[in-house]
Amino acid sequence: MSKKVSIGDASRSCGVKVPTIRYYEQIGLLSALPRTEGNRRTFDAGDLRRLAFIRHARELGFEIDAIRTLLTLQDDPHQPCSSADAIARARLAEVEQRIDSLNALKTELGVMIESCSRGQVADCRVIEVLADHRQCTHPHH
Amino acid sequence: MSKKVSIGDASRSCGVKVPTIRYYEQIGLLSALPRTEGNRRTFDAGDLRRLAFIRHARELGFEIDAIRTLLTLQDDPHQPCSSADAIARARLAEVEQRIDSLNALKTELGVMIESCSRGQVADCRVIEVLADHRQCTHPHH
DNA sequence: GTTACATCCTCTAGTCACTGGAGGAGCAAG
DNA sequence: CTTGCTCCTCCAGTGACTAGAGGATGTAAC
Missing domain, CATH: 1.20.5 (Single alpha-helices involved in coiled-coils or other helix-helix interfaces)
Structure with a gap:
């Protein structure tokens, strides 16, 4: 079992603001995050990695659409990387x-x-x- | 009397799109442009200069607010340029x-x-x- | 004179990538 | 049980445009 963290922790550890994380989920850049009984989002290690990836790519000036493509590439590592x-x-x-x-x-x-x-x-x-x-x-x- | 040109001509000669020119007028970056009988905007040499100024400043990365300041300075040439x-x-x-x-x-x-x-x-x-x-x-x- | 077409008008709504606030619910400590 | 923090959703706003609908005007050809 991997540890699950809250949106606040995810925000602090990845350096992405809370509303921005919610926005990323909303536009499907992060897939729908699992919720607790109290309806709070939970983040596992994979979610955090994905979020860090997005943040870094944004910092490098990649647009959301480009990041979407890069993420789908990342999800299927056997594709050619052209x-x-x-x-x-x-x-x-x-x-x-x-x-x-x-x-x-x-x-x-x-x-x-x-x-x-x-x-x-x-x-x-x-x-x-x-x-x-x-x-x-x-x-x- | 200076020649008056249409918004389309202004657009072509300054390289600013027609809707963008209208937008600049709307937000007061260009002062209200005089109209013909048929309600079309007319641009004289001064308006074109101002538009070129704006375009250039935008290309150089100045924000609209900074441009506004620059323009008010231009409008009042007796101020020191500090x-x-x-x-x-x-x-x-x-x-x-x-x-x-x-x-x-x-x-x-x-x-x-x-x-x-x-x-x-x-x-x-x-x-x-x-x-x-x-x-x-x-x-x- | 009329017809065709380009250009213009206003107004509204959409874009991108967030950002902020209102109003309310959940949760942990004292 | 109350205080105070974090979280939730939903809605509106930002900057600097951009696009489209629907209608008026100007111009050139016939």
């Missing part, structure tokens, strides 16, 4: 693009702050740069 | 942090994908890493 690989690769591409555009933004903000350090809004580059796309130092989009 | 500067600085710090965490994430995804054996899910590092946070190469969270 789907998981593809999902991770797609995510990597997204992340790389985001980094590029954030780097461009960083440069722009630096330039803005520099030239904004004196004077008034009338000649404030923050507004100028944002108002006129052509002044971007990098073609990030 | 507020805009503060917003830009806060934004820069945020952006730098986001870049850091995305770089850590990129590394992690890269390692995951690299070491995926392309075999079965059972040996797939992608799923394994997601299931166990301790395997993270970097403490990104």
Whole structure:
């Protein structure tokens, strides 16, 4: 018999808020959790692992749908893992693009702050740069 | 007299979807746009500039509230631009942090994908890493 | 002048991934 | 037995849009 814990304990041990856990159950990301006589949800070790998996995947920016796919893959370990690989690769591409555009933004903000350090809004580059796309130092989009 | 254009033209020239423009007007990010006799919105050069400003700021990751502040600064050019500067600085710090965490994430995804054996899910590092946070190469969270 | 079609209008509701609150029930300690 | 905590369900709200219904207006061709 594995130990069963409450939703509060699950929340604390996985770092997922209580309402979020209930939400995950509601949308079927966690299968319906068994209840006590008093109608309280109980979590065994497997549920906790699944919850930790979800949390980690969310932190890495995977969408709920992608996580759903990853979870079904996890449930059937004899499948080829090309789907998981593809999902991770797609995510990597997204992340790389985001980094590029954030780097461009960083440069722009630096330039803005520099030239904004004196004077008034009338000649404030923050507004100028944002108002006129052509002044971007990098073609990030 | 400046030329007046339709919402469709504004959309095409600024790269903001028509319903989004209407939404911006609704939440007061664009002030109420003048209408034709037939009740159609008209946009002059200033409106287009403002819209481009908003679009650009959104792309750079500014929240609507920050943009609102920036716009009020733009509307009153006799203010010192220390507020805009503060917003830009806060934004820069945020952006730098986001870049850091995305770089850590990129590394992690890269390692995951690299070491995926392309075999079965059972040996797939992608799923394994997601299931166990301790395997993270970097403490990104 | 009329017909066809694109574009526009308002209004409502849906999206994602939660988050928060109301109102009530269960449970463990003192 | 009461106090106080945790839990339950249900409903509404968030941000920043996005989509669709149903109807009005503008324009170009015939």
